[in-house]
Amino acid sequence: MTGTEVTQAGAPEPLDASIRASNLKVTAPRLAVLRALTDAPHSTAERLFTAVRLQLPGTSLQAVYGVLAAFTAAGIARKIEPAGSSALFERRVGDNHHHIVCTRCNAVHDVDCAVGDAPCLTPANASGFAVHTAEVTYWGLCPDCQSEAAGTDPTPIGATPVDPTLTAPAQLSNKGAR
Amino acid sequence: MTGTEVTQAGAPEPLDASIRASNLKVTAPRLAVLRALTDAPHSTAERLFTAVRLQLPGTSLQAVYGVLAAFTAAGIARKIEPAGSSALFERRVGDNHHHIVCTRCNAVHDVDCAVGDAPCLTPANASGFAVHTAEVTYWGLCPDCQSEAAGTDPTPIGATPVDPTLTAPAQLSNKGAR
DNA sequence: GCCTTGTTTTGAGGGAATCAAAACAACTGT
DNA sequence: ACAGTTGTTTTGATTCCCTCAAAACAAGGC
Structure with missing residues (x-):
């Protein structure tokens, strides 16, 4: 009853296997x-x-x-920390993917890397740094919030959603913005 | 003597001007x-x-x-929040630049955008999001730490520097890693 | 110079995450 | 199957970073 037979779509390999594979003890909390x-x-902790x-x-x-x-x-989970939110965790690891966060409802989606392995991930001027990882976070409105924001109030759902203008990352080309 | 005549290189326009220009009152703390x-x-707060x-x-x-x-x-400063560190602030705003953080000493440098205005900043699959900003953070070793890490201990200087393997963003090509 | 409005001080509070020691359970080998 | 060892979890406290609110105060417009 503690669920070892999780043959559910989405979890190709049994949960305990991936834990054990990392030389971690398999415990109920971990499962x-x-x-x-x-x-x-x-999800947050x-x-x-x-x-x-x-x-x-x-x-x-x-x-x-x-x-x-x-x-x-152990590398079987990854921690991401989008500005303004607490740490989030995901199982998808090892592949080169990024994230897109909705500035209204805080929804987070995965985004494949634009150009493959190391896209624009080679900085223009690394100032002598030996770069080994890169991280990209996109900010925008999710489909749902787009429709709602269209005719409704421009105010975010949750109280303080992460104001993109305050943190002001790189602005994309404004074409189609408006 | 509260320094209004700051004709120092790096601050092209007087400090009070840029504050006043944003319709903010000019006060000693702000200056x-x-x-x-x-x-x-x-810098942190x-x-x-x-x-x-x-x-x-x-x-x-x-x-x-x-x-x-x-x-x-007001847009005369920008706040960045690299994973694992507290919020940092900078005056350079409005241009499309990113950051590179040393995983050993936590030094932060500016990095111009690789491809100009919107480099790889157009996500591969935006899943319907209306992206309006993008943020890139590179992680690596600064020149100083490279030399020190070469023959010395691989341990970071400051106690907890931000372990890149724990947060594990997208890995660049591993050539030259190790 | 006075008034209005916006800032700063003072003091408290809250969320997220970490630390430390003791109780406990999973794996190893027998 | 069982005991020992090592790694986990619980329990309880604490730190760090940042925000909130009200009162004291000062900048800028008239």
């Missing part, structure tokens, strides 16, 4: 977190904690933090 | 913060606070936060 992470990618508690009450928030730290260290 | 920001770009106090004791940390919020809202 639960990994499952929750599979069901809801780009808190969110995962909530999900985990449904299946495994008695799990502590610190355990979730610990599990996530172990997972990211 | 001090703007000066500190000019001298030390990519705390760091700026320390710098400001040298010239203007009695200034509160909250004032610095307030000034920085006003500056970013």
Whole structure:
């Protein structure tokens, strides 16, 4: 009943296998977190904690933090920290992908790399740095929020959504902006 | 003597002018913060606070936060939040530039955009998002840390520098890694 | 110079994440 | 199957970074 036979679409290999493969001990909290992470990618520790508690009450928030730290260290999970939000976690690792965040509802989606392996990831002037990783975050409106923002109030749903004008990253060409 | 005649290289226009130009009142704390920001770009609020106090004791940390919020809202400063570090501020705004962070000493440098205005900043699959801004952060070793890391300990200088393997953004081609 | 409005100070508060020690459970080998 | 070892989790506290609110205060317009 602790769910070892998770033959669900989306989780090609059994949860415990990927944990064991990283030389980590397979525990109930870890399985639960990994499952929750599979069901809801780009989740905060808190969110995962909530999900985990449904299946495994008695799990502590610190355990979730610990599990996530172990997972990211082992490379079976990845931690992203978009400006203005708390850390998010995802299982998709090892591939060169980026993220796009909705400035209104904070939804996060994966974005494949534009040009393949190392797109514009080679900086123009690295000033002597030996670059080894690159990270791209896009900001915009998700489809849902586009429709709603069209005729409705321009105000974000959640209280403070991450004001793009304050953090002001690189502005794209304004064509079609408006 | 509160320094209005700052004819220093790096600050082409007087500090008070750029504040006034944004319809913000010119105050001592604001001048001090703007000066500190000019001298030390990519600084945390705390760091700026320390710098400001040298010239203007009695200034509160909250004032610095307030000034920085006003500056970013007005568009005369920009706030960046590299993963694992607290918010950093810089005066360089309006141009499409990115950042490169040393994973050992946390030094931050500006990086011009690789391909001009909108480099690889057009995501491969935006999944319907209306993208309006993009942000790129490179991670690597600064020149100084490269030399030191060559023959010395691979351990970072500051206690916890931001472990790139934990946050694991997109890996560049691994050639020359190791 | 006075008034209005916007800033700064002062003091408190809150969320996210980390740290440390003790209780506990998974794997190893027998 | 079982005991030992090592790695996890719990429990409890704490730190860091940043925000909020009200009162004191100063800049800029008249």
